[in-house]
Amino acid sequence: MSSSSETSMVDSFDRGVPSKCVCGAGVTIFTSRTQENPGRPFFRCLTKRDAKSWTNKRDGHMFKWVEDAVYEEVQDALPKVGAMANEIVKTKSEVIALNAQKRTCDEFSTKHNIDEFSTKQNIDEFRQKQKKPS
Ligand SMILES: [Zn+2]
Secondary structure, X not given: OOHHHHHHHHHHHHOOOOOEOOOOOEEEEEEOOOOOOOOOEEEEEHHHOXXXXXXXXXXXXXXXXXXXXXXXXXXXXXXXXXXXXHHHHHHHHHHHHHHHHHHHHHHHHHHOOOXXXXXXXXXXXXXXXXXXXX
16 A cells, blocks of 8 residues: 555566566566677567667666676675574574573483483373363
8 A cells, every 4th residue: 555665566676687577578688789888788578589679778678787687686685694694693592502401401311310201201191181180
């Protein structure tokens, strides 16, 4: 409903490596042969495959320099990579804390001569007792 969410949808559609033209057709990579941009690759709408059909590159169909698209991809990915790095640091410290807890449990089990099997049995018996109406 809000215009801001529509705008961001359009923005994300326009950003990065394009997969489709606004007309619905796919896109493909061409290489520029112009004097200003010799050998420069760009994305172009598949319906504009034949260069003779081009009036100008702002004809409403997809035209985007590959380097611009790749730059946007990297720009958009960097904050995500940063968030993932933070997530990894957080997860690592959680694993360290859990391993410490496990060591404590293992030490407790060894000290009280409880093996994994009897612990599971104890838990099952406890659950059985809980289920039964007293
Ligand atoms: Zn198109």
